Amino acid sequence: MFDPFHEVVTNVSKTIMQFEAQLRRPVIGVMPAYFPMELIYAAGGYPVQLWGNNLTLEKSDAYLQSYCCSISRSVLELELREISKMVKAYAFTSLCDTLINLRELYRRLFSKPTLQLSIPITQTEEARQAYIKNVLKSVTTGLEEITGQQITQASLIEAATLYGHTRSLQRKLYNIRRQKPGIMKNHDFYTVLKAGFFLPAGAYNQLLETLLHNLEALSQPQDSRPKVLISGMVFDPIDTYKIFDELKFDIVDDDLANGWRTVSKENLQIENLVEGITQYLFNPAPCCCIYNPENDRHTYLLNRVKQSGADGVLFWYIKFCEPDAFDRPQLMNRLKAEGIPAAFIDMELSMSNFEALKTRINAFCEILEG
Numbered sequence: 540m541f542d543p544f545h546e547v548v549t550n551v552s553k554t555i556m557q558f559e560a561q562l563r564r565p566v567i568g569v570m571p572a573y574f575p576m577e578l579i580y581a582a583g584g585y586p587v588q589l590w591g592n593n594l595t596l597e598k599s600d601a602y603l604q605s606y607c608c609s610i611s612r613s614v615l616e617l618e619l620r621e622i623s624k625m626v627k628a629y630a631f632t633s634l635c636d637t638l639i640n641l642r643e644l645y646r647r648l649f650s651k652p653t654l655q656l657s658i659p660i661t662q663t664e665e666a667r668q669a670y671i672k673n674v675l676k677s678v679t680t681g682l683e684e685i686t687g688q689q690i691t692q693a694s695l696i697e698a699a700t701l702y703g704h705t706r707s708l709q710r711k712l713y714n715i716r717r718q719k720p721g722i723m724k725n726h727d728f729y730t731v732l733k734a735g736f737f738l739p740a741g742a743y744n745q746l747l748e749t750l751l752h753n754l755e756a757l758s759q760p761q762d763s764r765p766k767v768l769i770s771g772m773v774f775d776p777i778d779t780y781k782i783f784d785e786l787k788f789d790i791v792d793d794d795l796a797n798g799w800r801t802v803s804k805e806n807l808q809i810e811n812l813v814e815g816i817t818q819y820l821f822n823p824a825p826c827c828c829i830y831n832p833e834n835d836r837h838t839y840l841l842n843r844v845k846q847s848g849a850d851g852v853l854f855w856y857i858k859f860c861e862p863d864a865f866d867r868p869q870l871m872n873r874l875k876a877e878g879i880p881a882a883f884i885d886m887e888l889s890m891s892n893f894e895a896l897k898t899r900i901n902a903f904c905e906i907l908e909g
């Protein structure tokens with residue numbers, strides 16, 4: 540049932556090159572996070588999402604210090620080692636200082652075009668929209684120059700429908716996991732999400748529809764196992780989920796930038812694109828990187844724990860993401876004050892030995908069982 544997704548995740552370059560040839564669309568590498576794929580697709584591009592990888596860092600250390608997050612370092616490694624030759628241009632958001640500076644590095648080191656969707660740090664809807672209005676113009680013009688195609692109302696409608704459908708199918712997958720914990724392995728679940736970073740939306744949607752159809756026919760396993768919610772920026776390294784499976788420990792929900800925070804976004808509204816993009820960026824899930832004081836992360840996280848039936852929260856910390864680290868102590872304190880067990884685990888994307896991680900996950904599992 541999950542083989543096609545595993546096939547994609549173990550053969551990322553081959554998959555992208557195969558679909559690039561088939562679609563005849565230029566591949567645009569999308570950096571973390573929240574850049575609407577719809578804009579790239581509407582301009583005739585083939586967006587692939589780069590949320591980091593497990594390459595050993597051989598070249599990027601010459602440009603990024605070891606205290607930069609392993610997501611930015613591993614993504615830079617791809618381009619420095621010329622592994623991402625098929626990527627014709629890069630799309631950034633201004634999610635954090637690291638990404639803003641990473642874009643500047645790309646502009647200086649490489650000849651590929653880059654563009655940036657800057658996310659405003661303002662509180663009112665009016666101020667946000669005024670800012671996005673200016674930014675959006677340069678983003679859409681930049682995309683059109685890269686692909687040589689105009690973004691039209693028709694291409695926007697097609698893109699919004701396609702990617703909106705992807706996220707609605709992914710939400711169904713999340714719902715099945717919440718309602719029937721243990722119905723699929725944790726490793727399989729995150730492999731399904733990860734395959735969507737590289738497949739074109741049309742092909743991915745077809746695979747998802749078949750998977751959902753097959754999953755709906757299955758009944759929930761009878762054994763009761765500890766249930767956890769994970770919170771952080773990205774769910775990688777993907778192989779770590781085999782540890783949860785081995786320990787018989789069910790992840791029932793997440794609060795991850797490349798997980799539910801993105802999957803929960805409704806269809807992009809294109810009637811007023813400025814308003815639509817603003818809504819897309821700021822809603823519905825809060826994020827440590829998005830300034831939105833009216834959408835409190837503490838309350839949000841508590842609600843998600845209650846709704847998912849999780850027994851505890853594991854903070855999934857990729858070294859050294861500053862925005863994620865800043866929020867964590869307060870979030871952990873609040874959860875503990877509410878009687879919800881919480882712990883954090885830190886890791887590098889390039890790690891290959893998971894023994895220490897396994898010990899720590901097991902220790903948290905025992906707390907939940909106790």
Ligand code: SF4
Pocket residue numbers: 571608609610611634635636637638772828857859860861862863
């Ligand atoms: S992991 Fe954190 S520091 Fe790294 S790119 Fe993402 S938000 Fe920025």
